[in-house]
Amino acid sequence: MKTIKVNASKKYEITVDYGFESFKTQVLPLIKGDTVAVITDDNVEPLYYSEIESLLEGKKVYKFVIKAGEESKNAQTYISLVNALAKSGLSRKSTVIGLGGGVVGDLSAFIASTYMRGIGYVAIPTSLLSMVDSSVGGKTGIDLDAGKNLLGTFFQPDAVYINVNLIKTLNKRELTSGLGEIMKYAFIDNRITPSDIENIDYFDLIVKSLEIKRDIVERDELESGDRMLLNFGHTVGHAIEKLYNYSLSHGECVIKGMYYAVKSSYRLGFMSEEDKNRAIEFLKLSGVELSVDFSKEEILSVMKSDKKADGDTVNFVFSKGFAKPLIKKVLFSDVIGSL
Ligand SMILES: NC(=O)c1ccc[n+]([C@@H]2O[C@H](COP(=O)([O-])OP(=O)(O)OC[C@H]3O[C@@H](n4cnc5c(N)ncnc54)[C@H](O)[C@@H]3O)[C@@H](O)[C@H]2O)c1
Incomplete structure (x- = not known):
C-alpha cells in the first residue's frame, strides 16, 4: 500500500493498494455521516458494487446506477440523481461515493459539490484514466449541448481509494x-x-x-x-x-x-x-x-x-x-x- 498526501485548498490522502484491505482503515473513518450514496455505472456495478457495499459497515447505503459512457455526463442525469438523493433523504451530513471511471467521477463529484451546497465525497476510480488523472485535482463537471465539461466546479474529495487490481477487467x-x-x-x-x-x-x-x-x-x-x-x-x-x-x-x-x-x-x-x-x-x-x-x-x-x-x-x-x-x-x- 502507498499513500499520497495532497495539500490542496483541502488536505486529503490518496491510497493506492492491491485490493480493498486498507479501505476500512484508510477511508471508512473519513466518510461523513451515516448515509452514503454510491454512484456507479452499469458496467462497474455488477463487477464491484457488492464488495464496496460490504465495506461500508454501519452505513445506510443507497445505490444509483447510470448508463455507462460519456452521454450520461449530462444535465438530465445530474438532475435526476440529485432528485433521487433528496428523495432518499441524504442530508448535508451524508457522503457521495463515486465508483467508476472519469464519467462517474466527474458527475458524482459535481453532485457532491452542489447538493445542499456541498456534502462529503469519496472517489473510488476504476478505470486507469481515472486512477492516474481525473480522480485527482478537484475538477468536477458535466457536459452541455454546447460542449464537454462546460458546467462544473473545483471541489476536493475527502479521500481517494485506488485498487490497482480493478484495471484487470478493463478492455484493451x-x-x-x-x-x-x-x-x-x-x-x-x-x-x-x-x-x-x-x-x-x-x-x-x-x-x-x-x-x-x-x-x-x-x-x-x-x-x-x-x-x-x-x-x-x-x-x-x-x-x-x-x-x-x-x-x-x-x-x-x-x-x-x-x-x-x-x-x-x-x-x-x-x-x-x-x-x-x-x-x-x-x-x-x-x-x-x-x-x-x-x-x-x-x-x-x-x-x-x-x-x-x-x-x-x-x-x-x-x-x-x-x-x-x-x-x-x-x-x-x-x-x-x-x-
Ligand atoms: N476531472 C478531470 O480532471 C478529468 C481529467 C481527465 C478526464 N476527465 C473526464 O473523464 C472522462 C473519461 O474517463 P474514463 O476514460 O474513465 O471513461 P468512463 O468513465 O466512460 O470509463 C470508460 C469505460 O470503462 C468502463 N469501466 C470503468 N472501470 C472499469 C473496470 N474496472 N472494469 C471494466 N470496465 C470499467 C466504464 O463503464 C466505461 O464503459 C471524460 O468525461 C473526461 O472528460 C476528467
Missing part, C-alpha cells in the same frame, strides 16, 4: 486510454521515463502519475499557470476527439494530439530532430495509430471552438523533449501550419 482500448495520460506525464516531468512505458508496472506508474499531478495541482489548483502543463496533447487531442464524434477513447486522442504537439514543437524550432524522433518512437509504444483522417483546416476550426481558445490565439503546450514542456501563447495558425 480503455487500458490504452489511461496509458495515454500516463505517457503525457513523461513530457512534463522526469519521474516517468520511456523505459517505464517499455516495462510497465501499473502500480508504480499510477503512483508516479499521481505524484506528478499532485505537485502541479498544489502549485496551481485553479489552472491559472502551471496546471496548463497537464494539457499537453489535449488542445489538438480534444479537437480530434470531437471530429471522431467520440468514437475513439480520450487517451487515444491525447496520444494523437501529443504526436501533433511534438511535430509542431519541432517545426517551430523548440525541439531538435533527434528528440522529435525519440518522442515519436515513444508514442508508438502505445500501439495507437498516430495520424488522423482529418485535414489541418478541419482540426483548426474545431480547436478554435475549444473553451480554452482565446480568439485566434491559444496557450499551447509545446515540448523541448522529455520532461521539458513549454507553454507559449501562439496563433492557432502557427500550430496548425506546422502540423
Whole structure:
C-alpha cells in the first residue's frame, strides 16, 4: 500500500493498494455521516458494487446506477440523481461515493459539490484514466449541448481509494486510454521515463502519475499557470476527439494530439530532430495509430471552438523533449501550419 498526501485548498490522502484491505482503515473513518450514496455505472456495478457495499459497515447505503459512457455526463442525469438523493433523504451530513471511471467521477463529484451546497465525497476510480488523472485535482463537471465539461466546479474529495487490481477487467482500448495520460506525464516531468512505458508496472506508474499531478495541482489548483502543463496533447487531442464524434477513447486522442504537439514543437524550432524522433518512437509504444483522417483546416476550426481558445490565439503546450514542456501563447495558425 502507498499513500499520497495532497495539500490542496483541502488536505486529503490518496491510497493506492492491491485490493480493498486498507479501505476500512484508510477511508471508512473519513466518510461523513451515516448515509452514503454510491454512484456507479452499469458496467462497474455488477463487477464491484457488492464488495464496496460490504465495506461500508454501519452505513445506510443507497445505490444509483447510470448508463455507462460519456452521454450520461449530462444535465438530465445530474438532475435526476440529485432528485433521487433528496428523495432518499441524504442530508448535508451524508457522503457521495463515486465508483467508476472519469464519467462517474466527474458527475458524482459535481453532485457532491452542489447538493445542499456541498456534502462529503469519496472517489473510488476504476478505470486507469481515472486512477492516474481525473480522480485527482478537484475538477468536477458535466457536459452541455454546447460542449464537454462546460458546467462544473473545483471541489476536493475527502479521500481517494485506488485498487490497482480493478484495471484487470478493463478492455484493451480503455487500458490504452489511461496509458495515454500516463505517457503525457513523461513530457512534463522526469519521474516517468520511456523505459517505464517499455516495462510497465501499473502500480508504480499510477503512483508516479499521481505524484506528478499532485505537485502541479498544489502549485496551481485553479489552472491559472502551471496546471496548463497537464494539457499537453489535449488542445489538438480534444479537437480530434470531437471530429471522431467520440468514437475513439480520450487517451487515444491525447496520444494523437501529443504526436501533433511534438511535430509542431519541432517545426517551430523548440525541439531538435533527434528528440522529435525519440518522442515519436515513444508514442508508438502505445500501439495507437498516430495520424488522423482529418485535414489541418478541419482540426483548426474545431480547436478554435475549444473553451480554452482565446480568439485566434491559444496557450499551447509545446515540448523541448522529455520532461521539458513549454507553454507559449501562439496563433492557432502557427500550430496548425506546422502540423
Ligand atoms: N476531472 C478531470 O480532471 C478529468 C481529467 C481527465 C478526464 N476527465 C473526464 O473523464 C472522462 C473519461 O474517463 P474514463 O476514460 O474513465 O471513461 P468512463 O468513465 O466512460 O470509463 C470508460 C469505460 O470503462 C468502463 N469501466 C470503468 N472501470 C472499469 C473496470 N474496472 N472494469 C471494466 N470496465 C470499467 C466504464 O463503464 C466505461 O464503459 C471524460 O468525461 C473526461 O472528460 C476528467
